[in-house]
Amino acid sequence: MEEKPKPVLVIGGGIAGIQAALDLGDMGIEVHLVERKPAIGGRMAQLDKTFPTNDCSICILSPKLADCFRHPNITLHTLSEVKNSTGQKGDFLVKLRKYARFVKEDECINCGECAAKCPVKVSDEFDMGLRKREAIYPYYLQGVPAVMTIDRENCLYLTRDVCRICENFCSRNAIDFEQKDTDVTLHVGAIIVATGFDPFDPSGISQYGYKRYRNVITSLEYERLICASGPTGGHLTRPSDKNPVENIAFIQCVGSRDLKNNRYCSSVCCMHATKEAMLAYEHNTKVKSHIFYMDLRAAGKGFQKYVARGQREYNISYIRGRIAKITEDRNESPIVWYENTQSSKTEKMTVDLAVLATSLVPRKGVEELAKVLGVDLDEYNFFKTDALNPLDTTKPGIFVCGCCREPTDIPESVAQASGAAERAAETVMR
Amino acid sequence: MGEEIKTFKDLNKEVVERGICGKCGGCVSFCSAGELDALEMGKNEVPQYINEDNCLKCGICYLICPQTDTLNVELQEKFGWKPPIGDYERITSAQTMDKRIRQICTDGGVVTSLLLYLLERNLINGAIVSKKIGRFARKAIVARTPDELIEAAGSTFSGSLHLEELGGKYTTYTPVLSTVKSLEKGYLHDIAVVGTPCQINAIRKMQCLGVIPAHLIKYAIGLFCIENFSFDDAAREMLEKKLDVNLEKIVKLNIKDDFIISLTKGVTIHVPLEEVHEVARPACFTCKDFSNEYADISVGGLGSPDGYTTTLIRTKVGASVYDGALRDGYIQERIFKDAEESRIEKTKMTAKIVSFAGRKRIRAEKKLSKLAGGERLGGKA
Numbered sequence: 001m002e003e004k005p006k007p008v009l010v011i012g013g014g015i016a017g018i019q020a021a022l023d024l025g026d027m028g029i030e031v032h033l034v035e036r037k038p039a040i041g042g043r044m045a046q047l048d049k050t051f052p053t054n055d056c057s058i059c060i061l062s063p064k065l066a067d068c069f070r071h072p073n074i075t076l077h078t079l080s081e082v083k084n085s086t087g088q089k090g091d092f093l094v095k096l097r098k099y100a101r102f103v104k105e106d107e108c109i110n111c112g113e114c115a116a117k118c119p120v121k122v123s124d125e126f127d128m129g130l131r132k133r134e135a136i137y138p139y140y141l142q143g144v145p146a147v148m149t150i151d152r153e154n155c156l157y158l159t160r161d162v163c164r165i166c167e168n169f170c171s172r173n174a175i176d177f178e179q180k181d182t183d184v185t186l187h188v189g190a191i192i193v194a195t196g197f198d199p200f201d202p203s204g205i206s207q208y209g210y211k212r213y214r215n216v217i218t219s220l221e222y223e224r225l226i227c228a229s230g231p232t233g234g235h236l237t238r239p240s241d242k243n244p245v246e247n248i249a250f251i252q253c254v255g256s257r258d259l260k261n262n263r264y265c266s267s268v269c270c271m272h273a274t275k276e277a278m279l280a281y282e283h284n285t286k287v288k289s290h291i292f293y294m295d296l297r298a299a300g301k302g303f304q305k306y307v308a309r310g311q312r313e314y315n316i317s318y319i320r321g322r323i324a325k326i327t328e329d330r331n332e333s334p335i336v337w338y339e340n341t342q343s344s345k346t347e348k349m350t351v352d353l354a355v356l357a358t359s360l361v362p363r364k365g366v367e368e369l370a371k372v373l374g375v376d377l378d379e380y381n382f383f384k385t386d387a388l389n390p391l392d393t394t395k396p397g398i399f400v401c402g403c404c405r406e407p408t409d410i411p412e413s414v415a416q417a418s419g420a421a422e423r424a425a426e427t428v429m430r
Numbered sequence: 431m432g433e434e435i436k437t438f439k440d441l442n443k444e445v446v447e448r449g450i451c452g453k454c455g456g457c458v459s460f461c462s463a464g465e466l467d468a469l470e471m472g473k474n475e476v477p478q479y480i481n482e483d484n485c486l487k488c489g490i491c492y493l494i495c496p497q498t499d500t501l502n503v504e505l506q507e508k509f510g511w512k513p514p515i516g517d518y519e520r521i522t523s524a525q526t527m528d529k530r531i532r533q534i535c536t537d538g539g540v541v542t543s544l545l546l547y548l549l550e551r552n553l554i555n556g557a558i559v560s561k562k563i564g565r566f567a568r569k570a571i572v573a574r575t576p577d578e579l580i581e582a583a584g585s586t587f588s589g590s591l592h593l594e595e596l597g598g599k600y601t602t603y604t605p606v607l608s609t610v611k612s613l614e615k616g617y618l619h620d621i622a623v624v625g626t627p628c629q630i631n632a633i634r635k636m637q638c639l640g641v642i643p644a645h646l647i648k649y650a651i652g653l654f655c656i657e658n659f660s661f662d663d664a665a666r667e668m669l670e671k672k673l674d675v676n677l678e679k680i681v682k683l684n685i686k687d688d689f690i691i692s693l694t695k696g697v698t699i700h701v702p703l704e705e706v707h708e709v710a711r712p713a714c715f716t717c718k719d720f721s722n723e724y725a726d727i728s729v730g731g732l733g734s735p736d737g738y739t740t741t742l743i744r745t746k747v748g749a750s751v752y753d754g755a756l757r758d759g760y761i762q763e764r765i766f767k768d769a770e771e772s773r774i775e776k777t778k779m780t781a782k783i784v785s786f787a788g789r790k791r792i793r794a795e796k797k798l799s800k801l802a803g804g805e806r807l808g809g810k811a
Contacts (some may be wrong), residue, residue, distance in 0.1 A: 119464045119490065121645035132645060154640055162435055162489035165464070241552045332552070 002182040006189030008181055008421075009094055010040075011082055011369070014042020015410055016402025017194035019417035020424070024072035028211050028427050032186055033068060034077045034096060034426050039143030040065055044198055046126060046220060048227035048234075050410055051275040052306035058142050058229070065144040078145065083183070085191070085373050089397025089427060094186045100179035102150035102158070103136070107174035108144045110138060114166035114175065122154045124231075128221045130239075131231035136166050136175075141229050150175070162247050189428035190397050193383060195369065197360040197403035200255035200262065207325040208254065208356060214240040216326060216335050216354045218254075219272060238352055240332040240388065249336045249351040250291040251323050253385050256359035257294060264380060266404045266407040269357035270297045274310045281314040289316045290349065291322055292338060300409060321347075326342075326354055360407040373398055382406050391420045399423045435489035438469060438479065442758055445497045448801055451476050452713035457491035465641040480558040483719065490641060494629040495718065501638050507630075508638065509745070515787045518742045520750055521776050523734040523764040524756075530580050536684050537731035538739030539650055541624055542583045546576055547755040548622055554648060557622040559583065572621075613781030614700060622649035626658065627719035634724040652722025654730025654740075654783070656685055656703065656790060657714035665709050673701055686731040687782075690788030716801070720787040727752060732786060733779030738764050740779050792795050 008024050010017045013035030021033045033040065044050075047057040068074050077096055118134035126140045127133075135154040138146070157177060167175045199220045202210045209216050215238050217225070228234035234244050235417035256266040270293060276290035280337035296318060298304045310316040320407040321338040328334050334354040339346050362381040370377050375393040376384040383393050383400040391399050401416035402408055408416065438457065445451050448660040453475040461469040468485040472478035479485065493500050510517040526539030528530055528546065535542060548554045560568045561582035573579035623633060630652045636644030661669065670677055675691060682692040722728040726748030733740040743752050755761050766772035 053695075117464065117466075119460065119488075119641040120639070121642055122640055135640075156490070156639060156641075160493075160639070162493060165466070165486050165488050168486050 006090065006187065006427075007032055008190045008192060008310040008424045008428060009034065009082075009092070009186060009188040010192045010194060012042070012194035012196055012402070012404070013037070013040030013068075013076075013078070014194060014196045014402065014413075015044040015061065015064075016196070016413040016420075017042070017192070018061075018068050019414045020192045020194060020401060020421040021074050022064065022067055022071065023150060023418050023421035024425060025071045027421075029073065029425055029428060031071075031074045032077060032096075033074055034080050034082060036081055037123070037139055038101065038149035039139040039145065040068060040076065040077055040078065041140065041143060043220075044410060045142070046128075046223060046227075047208060048223050049232075049275060049279055050377065051271045052300070054275065054278065062142050069144045075386075076145065077184070079149070080184075082369060082372055089395075090189050090430075092188050092191060092397065094191070095187060096184045096186060098182045098184055100152075100181050101147070102152070102155070102175065102177055102179050103148045103174050104172075104174045105145055105147050107172045108147040109174075110148060111171075112138070112148075113169045114148060117165050117169045119163070119165060120154050120156060122151070127224050127231045128218075130221060130224055148174075177271070187298065190399065190424035191373065192417075192424055193369070193373070193375075193393065193398065193400045193404055194402045194417065195363045195404040197407065198363050200358040200361045202254050202356050202358050205254065205261070208251070208323070208354075209326045209328070209334070210356060213328045213332065213334055214238075215327065215328070215332055215352065216356065218268070218356050218358045219250075219276060220358070222276055222355045226276070234283075236280055238332075238410065243352070244284065245280065245352045246284070246286050246288065247351045247353075248277065248287065248289045249323075249334065249349065249354045250277060250357060251288060251326075251336070251354060252293040252357045253292065254321070254356040254358045255361075256357075258359075262359050262361065262380060264359075264407070265297065266357075266359040267297070268360065268407060268409045271300070271303055271306065271409065273355070273357050274307055274316065277316045278314045279308055280306065281316075285315075289314070290351070291316060291318050292321055292336070293318060294320070294322055300411070310358075360403055362404055366404065378430045391416060391423050397427055435487060436492040437487045437489050438477075438485055438491050441492045441495055441498070442478075445495060446476050446478075449712050450497050450716045450801070452496055452628040452711070452717065454496060454626075454628045454632050456494050456496065456629075456636065459643060460490055460494060460641060461638060490639065493639065494632055494635040494641075496628040496635070497713070501635045503574050504638055505634055505724060509634075511723060514784050514791075515721040515780075516741075516744065518728075518744045520743050521780055521783075522741045522743070522752075523738045523775070523779065524741050524761045525738045527759055527762055532737075533581065534580075534583055536682065536739055537729075538734065538761075539583075540729055540739035540741055541653075542579060544651060544751055544755050545573070545579055545622055545624070545761040547758060547760040548649060548751060549573075549576055549579060551754065551758075554620045554622045559624050582657075592795070619646050620648045621646045622651060623647050624651045624653065625722075625725075626653055626655045627722045627724075628713070628717060630725045631719065638661055649747060650725045652725025652728040654721055654728060654732055654786070655714075655717075656720060656786060657707070657710035659706065659709045660711045661709040667690070669706070669709060672705065673699065675699060684731060706717075715797040718791045720790040721783050733782040734764070740783070742783070 007030035010021045010033045013033055021031045024031045044057055044061050050057050079101055080096050081101040083097045086093045114136045115134045118136045120135035121132040123129040123135040125130045135151045136148050152158045202208055224230040225232055226236050238245055252269055255261040273291050280287040298307045320341045324337045326334050326336050333350050335348055335350045337348045366381055375395045375398055378384045383405050393400050399420040401420040402413040458469045458471050469477050470480045470761050485502050524540050526543040531539040531542045545557045556572045556574045558570055559573055559582045561571045571582055573582050633647055633650055679693045680691055681694055686691045689703055689706050691699045726745045728742040731738050739771050743749050746753050
């Protein structure tokens, strides 16, 4: 009888990690999928639509979340982190820290009664701080597992020994303040790293006025604003006065291809700006969008056609020029100052909203993870790979896919995930 | 987990029954904002149980009461508190640039002008202010437009007494916190509040815990406060006799160096504060905060010539509001001959505030040590 292959550990529950886990699970290989946040879904869950098809992001992601949750070969470890790893290819011992949720996953039915009564209000991370949430909360509406989580930093009982109001309203007795953090040791044959990206914080580029001007926002904030499940219910309004937006400047390469910040191209921004401009037009046909770019990089399948369609059907104008600075007028409308390199003139334009296409940077904590795993990072802290083994890290048996490898769009991340799954399967099945 | 949580029962025993409840309404505003429906403002505006069975014994009302000490150390750290009057960035004397406000304001109209700036710049969508509805009756209202704001600041007396006054109850105190609880239902967020030190203290304690409804409050403008008054018909008669005035003729009350009563026909009487202490609210005698130490901006007439407001800019948030209002022409600063005069005048202003703050602090310490069970409250502070 053939020996059962060793399990595979997948670190990161975004679209790349999910795809890798599903492929491996379908091959009959046991998978442990580790996610630091309370629910899987990652950055893709925060997006409103995806390019170049304008599919609803959560609608195409949700079935995969559910598949992961109920797959007989996949074990989900949410609110968990990899703390230690020893061994080599085919034989790794990995220590996970599973943080207490303080909610019994088997009992909670996600009814929300607890959150309705929780008196604490804090900034919501999933909605990019554009909304407040309670200290007991669902990470996001469609999150998997579909249960509440208590935020230990802000819960008044966990920080100050008072309150416990939520317990009084939970009809399932699902709240459990006695839960403790636990350590779990897993024996796996291969590891796939899919930890994804963080958006670059543009407040350091002071000439763009991010955080100083209320109507200058980042693209990920824009995705939440225009999303029907977002903080405004999908109404695209100016943060300052809640008036409808009719004139938008999309500013490309914020922190990317920039000698002072990140020298690399973030690869997805030309396309997501095009998509975001299309969405604004779909919401309101009075919208005029201006995309300020250095080079328009539409190098994926169907991308050039998508850009042409934007120009033709969605009232988008592409202006080649790097924005020198942003100021604002008395109505808090951003004024963008730039050299139009097609006409060689310096120009300025007043808009209702300016959207900064911030670059994609590796997730916070990636250096620590690389050290724990014993793999190398490149000069930008992406996982190091080589040209002919693009999904192998510097340590045999550890593979990588998605945005922690380099900035990558969704179709490409999914393709890489399947590739990494195949590489891992090859390792554990021999 | 260790000792029993202190609940409203303890608050009632240690604060209400000892007669030092400031009636700020903080506990009730929290309880009703959470729709826990255990507390209400009862007769004499002190908090009481609606139904004790509804109380979940969460203990939050006890923590946020300005008369308990439990969160004070944390507040002091958060605001970089230092003696004698708390932290502040700078002190100025300023006045409004708005003609309408100038006609109706108590001192320099700075508070109304700052709020006007915040409203017109969309930095808030409402301000909780106290509206005069009678000589000794004020009501907290939410002003959502510049007109509502100015109307609240400038309501002149209708001539007849307000209903509450007819019942023989007179007070200069406005329970602003009970208004806060209704905000979210009105789809209001980003609110400015003007309040006395006890009210701002309760708001800051709520913000320390991160609890509703104080999360809506973006700006806290604090008034200097030596005491507020609350009295009945008997005391009124006594007061009228002692001061030899008919309270019906009062058009404006103010406290600067002393108690200033402006009567009809332009008559102004100055009364030493000691003379009116007997009608002050008992809770005020146990309060140690004169200069509103945890506000974003603290204001009052003390130390400035008539027509100007002494303004202590305390926090970064406060500085952004003040500087914005100054830049956009809502207020102007008092002009001094030269840097030397400015330095001397500002030192004088600061000294006056420090002296009043010291008086109030000593008074509170004396009173507290006299009270039965004189130790300060909140065991684990």
